[in-house]
Structure formats: C-alpha cells, structure tokens
Amino acid sequence: MAESIRYPHNWGKAWALLAKAAADNGDTLDALKFADRADAEASSAGFDGTGGALALLVEVADATGDEVRAALLADRVEDFARSHRPSPRGQPGPLAVVLIREMLRGDLDRVDALLPRALGAGAGAYAGARAEAGAGAGGRGEVCLWDVTDGRLVHGPLPGHPDGVLSMTALPLPDGRVLLASGGDTGTIGLWDAVTGRPVLEPAANWLGEVTGMCGAPLPDGRTLLVTATSRGAVRLRDPATGESVGRLNPSGRPIRSVTAVPVSGGHTLIAAVDTQGGVHVWDPAVDDPWDPGAAVQLKDRALSDAGHRVAVVAAVPTADGTLLATGDDRGAVMVWDPATGTPVGEGLPPATGTAGLPVMAATTLHDGRTVLVTGTRHGHGLRVWEPATGAVRQILLDVTITCLAAAGPEVIVGHDHGVLGVPLARR
Template identity: 70%
Template structure:
C-alpha cells in the first residue's frame, strides 16, 4: 500500500490507495465483525495513511472508525495492545487533520467527524453504525428497558433552535496530554448557523478545546460533530442545513414502553456509561411521530401522538403519571389454557339482550363471557376436534344470531350462543385451515357466511342450508386476513390480504367470481407510493360510512373508501413497538368517535388511533397479545394466558 501511495497518480487522485484499501478492508471487517488480524495490521496501515495528503484518506479514516466501534470485536490481544494504542493516537491526529483539510460533502464530513470522535475514545462514535440522516428517521434504544423507539421524519432543518443547548460536563475536565482538537475549536469560532444557534457552537468549542474527553456527555459531543459539519463541509450552505438537523440530536426522547425520558445521545449508543432518566422540562413535550416524545419541533401532522400513555398494572389501567384510566377485566376460565392462549375472538351483539364475547384457543372449545364482569355465561362449548383458528357472529334476517367457528383442518361449525349447542356443521371441503371468517349481507336480503383458508379457498355459505352458494378469489391466492365492509344498506363488500401482501376486493352479490360487481380495486398508485404490503384487514365504522383498514408488518395502517378505491386521510405510521404480524380491531365510542386499535402478535403493546383527530395512545400490557375484538367502548384482548377487557375511554 505504501508503494501504491508513492505512485504519482495516487498522490494526485488517491484512486490507487482507495482501490487497494477497499480490497484489503474486507479481510479486516465484515458486516460488523472485526477479524483478529486487524489488530496486528492496522498500526502499519495507519502509518501509511498518515503519510498521505489529508484530503486523500477520508474513506480510510471513516472505515477505521467503523472498525473500532464495531459491535462484534474481540479485546485487543495483550501483546498487540501497545502498538494498537499508539496506532489509534496517530490515527486520531491524522483523521482530524483530514477533517480540517478535506473538501468533502456534508454527509461524508458528518461520518468523518463521528469517526474522529470514535478514534478519540468517545462512545458516541458508535452512532456511525446507526445514524443515517439522509433516511429521515431516527431509531433509538432505551437505556432503561432496552425497547426500540423509532421517530419518523426526525431530520428537518429548523430555522431557529426548538430546544436549549445541552450543558457540558460540569466541571469540564480537560484531556491530559497532547491532542489535535485545538485547531477544531479555532475553526468553529468564525462559524454561525443563524439566529439562536450560538449557544450550541459554544458547547462545541468547549468540547473541542477540552480534547473531546471520553466522559463528555454525548449531547455535547454531538454539538461538536454538527458544528464541524457546518464549518468544514462543501458546499457550505448545505453543510449548515445538515448541521442544524444534526443539532436536533442534542434533545430528548421518551421511551414508548417504560415512559421515561432520556437524552437522544443516550439512545444512540448501546449501554452508554452514565445514562440516566432526565428531569429536563423539555423532555415532557410532544414529538411529531408515532412512538416517542421529544423536544424536537418537527412539524406536527394529523398522526402526531398525544401525551397520554396507558399501562396495565394488575387489574388497573393507569396513565403515565399514575392516574387511574379504568379497570382491567380479567375474564374467568375454569380450565387452564394451553400455551397458545386465546387466538380467536369475536363479539356477539344480540339486540335487546346482553352482548357476549366468544373466544377459543388450541383446545378446540369455545367460551362465552359476559364482557361487563368477565364471567362465563355457560360451560365451554365443545364440538371441534381441532384447533379453532377463526370465528364470527352471524346475524340472520329473522333476528337470530349464530356463532360460526372455523378449525385448522377446514371444519366449520355453527352454534346457537343461547343454548350452547351446534346448529349445523357444513362441509368444509378440507381446503385448508379456516384462517378468517365474516358475515356478508347481499341485496336480496340474505346474510351469508364467508370463510377463507390459507390455501386460497374463499367460500360463501348459506347458514340456513349449510351449503356453499358461491366462490370468490378466482386466482386462488393464499389468504391471510379477510373482512366484511358494508358499502350501503343491505350490501357488503369483502376485502382480503393474501400472503404476498396484495389486497383483494370482491362483491359477494355476483355469481361469477371473475365479475367485479360493485367491487373497486384499491388504488395501485397509492399502494405503490406507500410501499404498503398488507397482512391484515379490518372494517372501521365511522359516523357516515364504513372504511377498510389495511395493516402491514411494520405497523403502518392505511384507510380506504371501498366505493372509490382511494385512501382516506393520513395513515398511521410505522412503529417499532407494534411492528410484526398485525392484529386489529375497530369500534365507535359512545360519543361517536371512531377508534382503531392495532398491535402485533406476541408483543405487549397496543396503539389506539382516532383517525379523525390523529390522536394516538399507547397501551403497555403485562401479557403477550394474540387477538383483538371490540365491544362498544371496550377492547377485548386475547393473550397468551387468557382474555382481558380494557376501557377505550377514561372511566
């Protein structure tokens, strides 16, 4: 490599060195794993790179910073420690020299500045692996509980600071011995980022003058990184814009799970020394994202989350400050449940009679509860020889309501919830497990049972005869979720998500499964723009119509008008806390507000979304979620050990 650097063209363009280093780097670092030979080789490579013009080695110093901050790296062997430490001291000096002399764009300057910080031994340098301002979002790790928190659309260019400058360590401890950061402090003296930003640059200069000691708070070091980007990147206007965005990292966030506020800097590094919950008043303010509260002033949109966060505490549901929200109903069960818990729920609303909640798990028995007190109304209903995968209430024209259940071997059973006895067992054709069921009303006045299987068989059944009267899904796509969406009085459309993330809309009133009837496909352009691959669907009642909700495994939820196929309003953004295989339930509260609750299987958190206002509340549970249903203003939660009832409005 020294010979390559000595070539005339290499000095002028740096390409020879860069190509040689790129080939060699794969033998030192691979996807976060540092190979053992790196500790022996790097001191020699540093010596060769330090001899080159500082503008030619930017990529090398960034890669070196990644190596020394990689997650999977072994301790330096004792016999190599002295040479490696000397190499790091030389690397810090040469990298800072490149930082001051290189003519690089803002993003590269940002990476180089973080690498210099890493070579100085500060833990915030590990953000080299996680921070990508060009992506727009920010992902943090709570130092207290370890939960991920994702803030969407975090990086904006604020005209004025939306937060106060962080306080450096008090007293400031100057780094002992010689260090190269004095010139950086001098370079920052003449730079200005606009009105109100001078306090941040004062912090940056103080950190640099002290030599960026390892015990400096991460927020203060991030001021230094942002100040360097403003001072040294080219073109300078773009550098100043990125620097103002990076200054937002000196604020605070509130973990969606444990609800404690932390500095963003502490959330960027895994297990940082000295991390502790903050009492800063700004940590109580609200961010424009779906999962965290911060002091940043990103533009609040319709999906901005309000401060209310609920958590289960035994049989109580509490707000973030400990105020009672309501009581948690624990549904009784005389028999112990299997490890699968209650994986299927539905609500049987009987006009003029008490509402019932039906649930089933791996044991093949159906339980009926009173949602008010959580007590069983009769002994478990037995009749399924297999695991029940889905169920639905089936209102009939004469006022009767039946309960339909579908099993993993294709069996379908109709029950009378009043007597607890089977009414009829239609032929299931053994076309795969019945993963979804719903009831569809057609214009001739009939109410049909709709079943969908994992092998793609979507059937319409006449509950009066127990016979199949129609087939849908002519392409045979394996179905994952299905829902009935009323579009007019006496007319229901069906929507389904298949295993490929596609959404199908069918009209059960047409006899030919290839005919669309009143069904309108969802807008392909809207789906493509959102990069939305749905895995679950649900009907959302509103005061004037019923909408279709589609959810994906990132936690994104979109609403659709099935009469036009167009999206309605702004969707619910992704959320790390509720990402995964989604489960959803929707209802209308007593005051007319529409609410959609979403979560993911085997996670312990929910989001309660009011689409009209954009309000989002989080509920942290003590159980692992398996299924959801809504009974008026109550949410019914199936979990790994049973069933809970939660109030969706404060009581």
C-alpha cells in the same frame, strides 16, 4: 441450483438449507442471497415444510447479525405454527426454534406467551357474539363464551370442535338470532347459538384447507351468508342453515391471510381480503360470477406501492359517513381507504418503535361518535388507540400477551394467552 430439484414445492426448503450451510461456514453474502430466495418461495406460496424453512431463516438472520429480520421471521414462524397442525410426535416443530432463541435471549415474556401455543393452548381467535358476550377459542379446539362485562364464563367449552380453532365470527341473522361461527386448522367449520351455546351445525371438515378467516355478508336480498377463507385460497359463501357452499369468491386462488366485511351504500356488503403476498382483494358477494366486480372497487396499487405498504391484515372502520377499510402491515403502519373509490383517506398511522410484528386490528365507534382504531401485535403487550379523524394516538400497556382483538362498542376485547380481557377505550 435449488431449482434442479424435481418438485417446485421443495425449492424453498432447499434454499433455506443452503442459506443455513453458508451462514455456518461464515459466508454472509451467500447466506443472505440464499435466504432471500427461500423467503421469496415461502412468501409466494406455502409448501410442505414452510415452517421449518422459516425457522432455518431465523437462525440465518441471527448468525448474520440481523436482529430485526430475525424477530420478524420469528413472528412468521409463530403465525405459521398458529395456523397449521403440529409436527408429528417426536419431531421438533418450527416453533421450538423460536422458543430456544427467546430463551437464549432472555426474553421470558415471549417464552411465556409462546409456550401455551406450542402446547396447543391459548385464545387463538375471538368474536363478539352479542352485545354483552364474546367467544374465544384456541389450539385445543375449545370454544368458550364469556360475559365481557365481568369476564365470567357463560358457556364452554362447547363440545364437538375436533381441531384447533383459527378463526371466528359473529353472524347476526335477519330473524334476530346471532350465531357464532368457528373455523379450524383442518378445515372444520362449526356454527353455534350464541345464546344457548348449542351447536346449530355440527362441526364438519372440508378439503379446502385450514380456515384462516371468516365474516358475515348481509346481501341486498335479505339473506346473510357466512364467508370462509382458507390457506389454499378457497373463499366460499355459505348458507348458515346448512353450512353448504352457495357461491365462491377469489378467482385468483391466492392463499388468504385476513378477511372482513365492509358495508357500503345501496345495501351492498363488500368482502375485503389480503393474501399471503400482501395483495388486497375486494369482492361483491351479491354477484354470481366471481370475475364480475359488481360494486367492488379495488384499492389503488400506486398508493400501496408508494407507501411501501405490504398489507397483512384488514378491518372495517365504522364512521358517521359510512364504513371505511383499514389495512395494516407488519411494520405497524395502518392506512384507511374509501371502498367506493379505492383511494386512501387521510394520512394513515405510521409505524413506531415496538410496532413491528404480526398485526392485529379492530375498529369501533365510541358513545360520543368518535371512531377509533386499535392496533397491536401478536405476542405483544401494548395497544395503540388511533382516531383517524384527528390523528390522535395514545398507548395502552397490558399485563397479558395479546393474541387477537375484537371490537365491542366502547371497548376492545383482547384475546390473550389465558383468556379474554375487556379494555375501555373512552378517556376517563
């Protein structure tokens, strides 16, 4: 039926339209069947109109009485809107469907959180730029540097970023300098001096797609490279002095959703990433051939499938015995892995009431040596602070709407809809 359409990238939209038509006619079984096909197309590969198709599926889920699915789909629409350019002027974007839905449901907190993003504002990315400072940016392309001790604006908005900022990372260099890298929704990559706020590399666009993730990669030869990942599956190693690509990862070419650096023994730093289908990839940036695993060991597929763990975000977890890898899914579950063996460590953090949604995650080590992992959801108001070694979990409720997290020693820095907030993690 939908596959009879000439171009495969239109199949998802066609299935979504069929699902909406069936739901409007009261045919719940066909609506759900068509919605599953549309969802599969949207999950397997992005296509023009993905946001609109997901917005239709929100309406289908509401019409068929599946509130849980409608909420999860609304989260995905929000994530899509955050990582793509807005709809042409005069055309309603997919986020408008979610705004209307939340208004009708009376969820004014969610409306308040979504409005700045719909208008192109809000802190959409954050990175700890140095010990006492952090940087944040949002949909208008404004990069700012804050003092995390008192929330004071140190530099910004930094000039020159022409598009909305989707990702950021701090990039400590061997000479002691710390650079701030930013990636935009049209592929722009910028580099800034974290002390002066001045551009080291003028933001320049590339054709590889919006930059969905960034991290630094120290190599055994002493160099530190910038890793950039895009929605088109291009993962590049870049020279921070020039911004030029000096290597590539991700031979599968799958679109990347989240990426992190994981230091391991022998001076290696592995790069872990998750694609839009929930697949986790681990690469060794020190090897020249992207197909050569080098020191990288992949996570055990059986452990992922047995846990029903469809990964959405990855984060490095520092411990006294080395760095582990954490993976989080849209239910709020977290698993921790040994990157040397690809096997799970401990029992993991199970989902809980209110934890479903697009996850954000950061890990740090407190002054007393304890490792804590902090999780939340975008547009949510609560954090879970988990100690993997003991299994202890506590909650922190905030009066801001969360957009992103970053670790800063004994604090977690919360990017929210109006700026940044430092949250102490040590018990008093």
